[in-house]
Amino acid sequence: MTDITRTTAATRFSSFDIHRTFYKRIGSFDISVAVLIPKHIKPGRHSVHVKWHGGGLISGDALLQDWFSNYLVSFTHRTSSIIVLPNYRFVPEHSGADILEDIQDFWTWVDRDLASFVRNAASGVEIDLDQLLVSGDSSGGWHALHSVFELPEGRVKALLLLYPMVKKWCKSKDLLREWGRPAPDEEVIDRHLAQVPEGSVASSDRFLEREELADAFSANEHRWDLAFGTDKRLHPIEILRERTIFPPALILHGDADKSVKLEDCKDFVREIGEVFGPAARKDVHLVVREGEEHGFEIELAEKDVPWLAEELQWLEKVWLL
Template identity: 40%
Template sequence: MAVLIPRANRFDSFDVYRTYYKKIKNHEIEVGILIPKDLKPGLHPVFVKFHGGGCVSGTWSYPDWFANWLVPLVHRNNAIVVSPNYRLLPEHTGNDIQADLADFWTWFKNGGVTTHLATLNIPLSLDYTRVLAGGDSAGGYLALQSGLTQPPDTIAALLGCYPMTTYLRRAQMPLFMGEPSPPASIIDAHVAALAPGTVISGALPRPRNRISYALFAYGRYKEFFGEGEHLWPISILSAASPPEVMPPAVILHGDKDTAVSIEDSRAFVEKVREVFGEGFEVRLVEREGVDHGFDMDVSEGEEWVRDVVRWVEERWIR
């Protein structure tokens, strides 16, 4: 039966643990571990889930951004969710985020999760041959970056929900989330108020979503994120020496997305096929008439979701 779980309750069926994979001075960059309450001891697949937020806001511990249809996907496959935070704009840069991503995967592959579980006397192990990497928006971006930068045997499949594949641009609007849109000055005011050495690696959407809007709408995203072909999936593929392979990938995107253009996903899929060949396993699932975050409250009862889930499971669980 298709069930819609209230957003605030998306983690209720899991035992939730937190640790950290990296420390900057005294600041711990957290990683969440979600284990189904009925999971039995043994070897289990892993879903590495990156949170969204435009690389400006978001945190692994915010259940509202864990899509409804992902909950039964995890439970049915007896999987463990591993969800890292990472440093955020405008306090940090795209290079900082790439460093966190690389350090997370090093920690993960070196047994960071199982070491932490062992300290809690939890007899579970990770099946490193069955790792799904996914996320929404900025989380989808980090999943794709992972697939393009990690060794080929690290990730079995990629799931990108309306992922950022290049720099974000959005039109200025009179209203943002039902309120008057913030002025451009909000960015400089925020930066000026920061204490020296501030580290931010997780933050609830409000009020930082207003900073996110300002960075995109007033053309200042690159200024804080930085530039370089290594920073974006589309430019990694366009480089003189692109990767030789990447995991099979499915991308979901709404054609009315006002935050991340569907054209970016179309261009990415086209580039993947150009680089790896027309037969490479990459799918773009386009949904008509829907905006950013359209899948947050859908269930497996919808046929298109069942189709995506089948595709993912065939490559992830095998």
């Protein structure tokens, strides 16, 4: 019997049936989405969890097991939910506006096609989009937040944000070197763009072959602005005031994170309190773990970590209320 409490990257998805399709096509390129349905799931209506992957908007893949947190396996089985994992287009081949368009098109596909897709994949299984959890790690948190802003208010019942990207944070080469991190020159970006076929689509990097490219953008802010765009509306913290409500959210962050600045996350949470009031702020649980870095929670098991179990129980309650 598959252990759903303590998995490894190799066994992360062993307790699920994985169904693949695409939610949009650009020319001859498909933007893929995977649907994870727990094995032995019972017929009936099941809540939905949409998870956006990280990678700095430059790399990664929705089915990269190493970036799928261990505790989400037992959490998913306990809630008998269905996980939907979309890919999306990457910088620099595509802009921030292109990625926002992917988010919009994904949710159109969810409303139009997800129910029938799940029904065909698992007989007797229906989705309940009135019980919608959206999550994202790192830059996937950017997608999760933009999903809240793209959908009608109240549609997203709860958020799970893991060290979320809420605004731009490029680093100087000196700071990166001080941290012992790579600080490539912008020629890395030029070489990459020179070999990209015209009209091609980049939306998956499962083997993380674009990590040097991500480092180069982090070290060369002006190139990030050129590729991603400078419209303030690209940054979730800039558009909070366009909404009247904000969903309950669990946010996990380490205070030693060198990829996503904790202070940006704290600013975002403070802004929630200022815009939506103390009740909304109370329903945003920001958990800061001392000495922990980016991705610190990936291998945690819920049953071994009391604070995590407590927070996930709260998240489950506000999601499935």
